[in-house]
Amino acid sequence: MQLITSLSQSKLSVFASAILFVGASISLSGCSSLGVDHAAGRNPTLTPENYFNGKICADGVVRDRSGAQIRQFNAQILGSWDDKGVGTLDEVFYFTDEAGAEPKRETRIWTLTPEGDHYIAQASDVPEPTHMEFAGNAIHMAYTLRYGEPGDTIDLNMDDWMFEVVDGVVVNETKMSKFGLHVGQILLVMRKVDDSTQCIPAD
Numbered sequence: 604m605q606l607i608t609s610l611s612q613s614k615l616s617v618f619a620s621a622i623l624f625v626g627a628s629i630s631l632s633g634c635s636s637l638g639v640d641h642a643a644g645r646n647p648t649l650t651p652e653n654y655f656n657g658k659i660c661a662d663g664v665v666r667d668r669s670g671a672q673i674r675q676f677n678a679q680i681l682g683s684w685d686d687k688g689v690g691t692l693d694e695v696f697y698f699t700d701e702a703g704a705e706p707k708r709e710t711r712i713w714t715l716t717p718e719g720d721h722y723i724a725q726a727s728d729v730p731e732p733t734h735m736e737f738a739g740n741a742i743h744m745a746y747t748l749r750y751g752e753p754g755d756t757i758d759l760n761m762d763d764w765m766f767e768v769v770d771g772v773v774v775n776e777t778k779m780s781k782f783g784l785h786v787g788q789i790l791l792v793m794r795k796v797d798d799s800t801q802c803i804p805a806d
Contacts, residue, residue, distance in 0.1 A: 642741035642766070649740045649767040651715055651722055654795070655682035655692055660802035663775070663791025665698075673787075674698050677706075679802035680793070690715035690722070697803050706804070730758070740767045748779075759786065771795040 658681055665674035681693040692713040697706035715722040715735060722735040724744055733746035742765040749756050763777040777789040796802070 639736045639738045639741050639743040642739035645739035645741070647740055647767050647770050649742055649765065649773065650737055651690060651735060651742060652684060652688070654742075654767065654773065655680065655690060655715075656684060657682060658796050658798055658800065658802070659793050660796050660800060661775075661791050661793045663789060666788045666790070668784075668786050670788075674700055676791075677803050678791075688717045695803055741765065757781075765793075 658679065661676075661678040661680060663676055663678075664672045665676070667673050676696050676698045678694060678696040682690060683693075684690045690713075692715065694711045694713070696709045696711075698709060699706050711726050711728065714725045716725075717723075721737070723732050724735040724746070725732045728749050729746050730749055731747060733744050735742060735744050737743070744761070744763045746761050746763070748759050748761050750759060751757055758781075760780045761777050762780070763775070765773050765775045767773045771794055773793040775789070775791045775793060778785065779787040779789070
């Protein structure tokens with residue numbers, strides 16, 4: 604989700620240069636053409652308020668546009684909800700860029716506000732609020748992720764799909780694009796765990 608998720612800055616610089624070279628004539632595309640309703644009726648039923656409640660461990664990889672793995676990561680998500688139905692997802696990631704490298708810690712906090720039959724999702728590195736929609740065993744978000752340090756950022760379009768395949772286990776695929784061009788992909792598996800489970804190195 605982005606849940607949940609990022610490319611290394613050096614890799615993004617390479618992607619950005621290649622994309623800008625050919626991107627002038629390509630329209631910006633940030634939304635998925637597939638609606639979440641295609642999963643209606645599938646089980647187990649996946650809803651944000653039920654799944655993202657308590658501790659979740661997540662493990663995955665980031666791939667570049669060629670399909671090569673450029674990062675791997677382990678993450679912890681702590682989900683909570685207030686009496687107004689507003690959810691908070693506190694995410695901590697440890698990314699490893701190269702074999703044997705020291706993991707890099709990154710964080711993100713999502714706020715999910717109910718609106719009709721969906722949620723409005725917001726995070727500090729997501730410039731515009733987005734809709735979190737869900738049906739059957741699927742959750743979907745399409746949003747812009749602003750990644751990098753202040754003054755040196757890149758905006759990526761994220762097409763984020765989650766599917767619960769068995770109780771407590773969600774497969775998450777996020778396709779990343781810029782100016783309509785595919786630049787990478789994030790693949791991860793999330794699993795609900797009890798509070799005593801250690802998902803990431805102790806701080």
